[in-house]
Amino acid sequence: MENGASSYRRFCENDDKSALAELIKDYRNGLMLYLNGITGNLSLAEEIAEDTFVLLGVKKPRYREKYSFKTWLYTIGRNLAIDALRKQKRHPTVPIDEIAEPIAEEQDLEEAYLREERKIALHRAMHCLNSDYRQVLWLMYFEELSAKEAAEVMHKSVHAVETLVYRARKALKSQLEMEGFHDENL
Amino acid sequence: MMKTYDETTQRVFQKMEEQKMLQNRKKQTVFRTAAVACPVCLVAMAGIGIWRMNADKPPVTTDSLPAAPTVTEQVNGTDSVSTSVSTEQTYETPAVTCISAPAVTDALPQQTVPTVSTPRLSAVTTPEQANNCSGVPIMGCCDRLLSISFQGDVYVETRNEVVLNSLIPDKKLGTIKEFTELYGEANLYSGLPGQGTEASEDTEVYSVKGFDNVILLLADGKQFALVKAEVVDVGEDVQALVSLEIDELLFVEMRGLNGLQLTTKEEIGTIAELTASGRAMICKGFGQKGTVFADDAAVYTVQESEDMILVIQPDGEQVILCRP
Numbered sequence: 001m002e003n004g005a006s007s008y009r010r011f012c013e014n015d016d017k018s019a020l021a022e023l024i025k026d027y028r029n030g031l032m033l034y035l036n037g038i039t040g041n042l043s044l045a046e047e048i049a050e051d052t053f054v055l056l057g058v059k060k061p062r063y064r065e066k067y068s069f070k071t072w073l074y075t076i077g078r079n080l081a082i083d084a085l086r087k088q089k090r091h092p093t094v095p096i097d098e099i100a101e102p103i104a105e106e107q108d109l110e111e112a113y114l115r116e117e118r119k120i121a122l123h124r125a126m127h128c129l130n131s132d133y134r135q136v137l138w139l140m141y142f143e144e145l146s147a148k149e150a151a152e153v154m155h156k157s158v159h160a161v162e163t164l165v166y167r168a169r170k171a172l173k174s175q176l177e178m179e180g181f182h183d184e185n186l
Numbered sequence: 187m188m189k190t191y192d193e194t195t196q197r198v199f200q201k202m203e204e205q206k207m208l209q210n211r212k213k214q215t216v217f218r219t220a221a222v223a224c225p226v227c228l229v230a231m232a233g234i235g236i237w238r239m240n241a242d243k244p245p246v247t248t249d250s251l252p253a254a255p256t257v258t259e260q261v262n263g264t265d266s267v268s269t270s271v272s273t274e275q276t277y278e279t280p281a282v283t284c285i286s287a288p289a290v291t292d293a294l295p296q297q298t299v300p301t302v303s304t305p306r307l308s309a310v311t312t313p314e315q316a317n318n319c320s321g322v323p324i325m326g327c328c329d330r331l332l333s334i335s336f337q338g339d340v341y342v343e344t345r346n347e348v349v350l351n352s353l354i355p356d357k358k359l360g361t362i363k364e365f366t367e368l369y370g371e372a373n374l375y376s377g378l379p380g381q382g383t384e385a386s387e388d389t390e391v392y393s394v395k396g397f398d399n400v401i402l403l404l405a406d407g408k409q410f411a412l413v414k415a416e417v418v419d420v421g422e423d424v425q426a427l428v429s430l431e432i433d434e435l436l437f438v439e440m441r442g443l444n445g446l447q448l449t450t451k452e453e454i455g456t457i458a459e460l461t462a463s464g465r466a467m468i469c470k471g472f473g474q475k476g477t478v479f480a481d482d483a484a485v486y487t488v489q490e491s492e493d494m495i496l497v498i499q500p501d502g503e504q505v506i507l508c509r510p
Contacts, residue, residue, distance in 0.1 A: 021195050028194055046188060050198055057202040058209075109188065 004069035012060050024053050027070065029113040030143060031077050037126070037134035038081045042106050048084055052077040071149040074139070078153055125175050133168035140165055341401055341412035344440070344508060349491075352446060353411055355392035355402050362403075363387035396445060413440050430495070430507055431467045432460065432485070437495050437507035439477055446506060448496055450486035457483045457497070477505050 004023060011019035028049055035045035055061070055076060063072055110120050119142065126134050132154075139150040140161075151161040189197065344350075389405040401412050429438045432454065458481035460466035468479060479497055486496045493509040 017199065020198070024195050024198060025191055028191065042188070046194075050194060050201065053194075053198045054201040054205065057198065058205045 004073070005063060005065065008056065008063055008069060011057075020053065020057055023056070023073075027073055028053075029109060030070075031074065033109065033113060033123075034074055034135070034138050034143070035077055035081050036106070037138050038078060038131055039085060040131070042109070044084060044088075045081070048077060048081045051080050051084075055080070067149055067152050068145075070143065071145060071152055074143075074153045075155075078135075078155075122172070122176075125172060125179060128175050129168060129171050132164055133171055136161060136164045137168050137172065344411050344413050349400075349413075349443060349446065349508070350409060350411055353394045353397065353400060353402055353409075355404065355409070356395045357393045359391045359393055359401070361387065362389045362391065397443070400443070413443060429469045430479075430485075430497070431469070432495070433465055435509060437509055440506055440508050443506045443508070448488040448490055448494065448504075448506065450496055450498075451489045452487045454485045454487060454495070457481055457485065460485060477503075479505070 004026060007019040007022045007026075010016045011023070031052065032042070032045045032049045035048050036042050039045050039048070052073065056073075061076070063069065110123055123138075123142070126137055129137070135154060136150060139145045139153060140147065145153070147158050147161050147165070150165075151158045154161060156164070386405065389403050392402040392404060394400045394402055394411070399413060403410050403412060429436055431437070454460065455463075455465070457466070457468070457479045461468065466485075477497075477499075480500050483497050483499045486498065488494050488496050495507050497505040497507065499505065
């Protein structure tokens with residue numbers, strides 16, 4: 001997936017819109033699921049994911065290859081999500097159609113992105129965890145980022161992320177046990 | 187309903203277009219505002235600049251100004267030049283008498299005249315003065331140098347090195363700024379640009395040991411003296427004391443320096459001899475307030491400075507005259 005960086009460079013240098021379309025295709029679902037872990041609202045996550053790509057398209061922020069493109073993109077998305085949550089806190093509005101948001105859509109997205117049955121079950125169990133646990137587990141076990149990269153996305157120290165992932169795993173384990181899911185590898 | 191990939195892509199591009207348009211509109215608004223605001227700001231800045239330039243100059247009111255004299259010179263012969271001055275202002279007590287007028291000096295056509303509240307040495311030539319003194323502006327040079335007026339007295343800068351070297355600062359009276367704050371009528375005149383010493387508001391003012399009529403100003407390590415000009419009110423304006431012009435050099439009486447010990451160098455002659463031979467010309471101040479020189483008063487150069495002369499009256503009284 002590291003062609004994300006080259007696609008972005010192509011878009012920035014040549015204003016190649018197909019390159020941006022490629023980025024949207026490659027990263028949209030993962031970003032949405034990650035943002036859903038932060039916001040707890042798929043519509044909002046979808047909106048923020050769109051805004052993330054719009055920001056790349058309009059402002060063309062400079063990408064430094066210190067971290068992977070995904071890490072960088074998720075960091076931007078997370079920042080936008082936090083802004084959106086703050087805005088929502090100041091002006092709380094809940095559209096009627098969002099109240100009855102069909103869980104089926106999220107499930108479709110999970111299935112389309114995660115594919116593996118085991119991962120899907122784990123992701124669903126993660127809904128009961130708090131936002132930070134959801135984020136760190138998603139980044140490290142679903143997006144397969146390193147602790148350093150996850151720390152960069154979450155604006156935390158590596159040590160804090162390691163502690164967080166340990167606790168998140170513990171919480172997930174007890175959640176799965178409560179649901180009657182037993183696995184020695186947990 | 188969740189969007190498909192194509193819908194998302196389309197929406198992203200649509201949002202991008204909207205934002206770019208918004209940015210362009212903002213830019214245009216900024217440019218339009220700047221195009222209007224910049225000339226206005228420039229004009230305002232220029233206005234403030236002009237206003238500040240004028241604020242630095244001493245106030246001049248037309249009420250207190252005598253009519254500006256028009257000086258015309260007519261050459262009557264090889265040796266004499268007569269100058270006629272016309273002005274609407276009339277003076278009640280003209281008291282200028284000239285003993286002889288062989289020398290030719292240029293009259294200053296126009297000088298800035300201070301307001302009544304701050305009496306100051308003037309360079310305006312009156313008709314009488316012009317008729318009797320070939321239009322020589324008495325102490326006109328002083329107007330061009332630094333002067334300070336407060337409590338009705340005018341102190342005029344002197345650049346005479348002897349004077350400066352012999353003066354020792356005594357007590358600090360304050361700064362120019364304090365003066366202007368303490369005494370509402372205190373005013374600082376910088377003289378004409380480039381000619382008078384420039385004193386700022388932070389310039390320190392000292393009294394001088396043994397000289398009540400002299401003040402010293404210290405600025406940037408430099409010392410310059412201001413001697414109280416003994417001015418005489420004539421109507422609305424002020425004029426100076428007696429002046430003596432010898433060999434086309436103007437020396438003005440400075441009573442503020444009386445008490446300064448000078449050593450005579452060479453006798454030039456007596457007043458009678460000098461005036462009779464045409465070498466000298468005496469202009470008395472208005473109201474006869476200047477020292478009256480006796481005919482046999484002797485005029486000496488002094489060792490201390492070429493810019494000073496000493497007139498010793500028959501009774502031993504010494505009168506110091508300086509080049510302004």
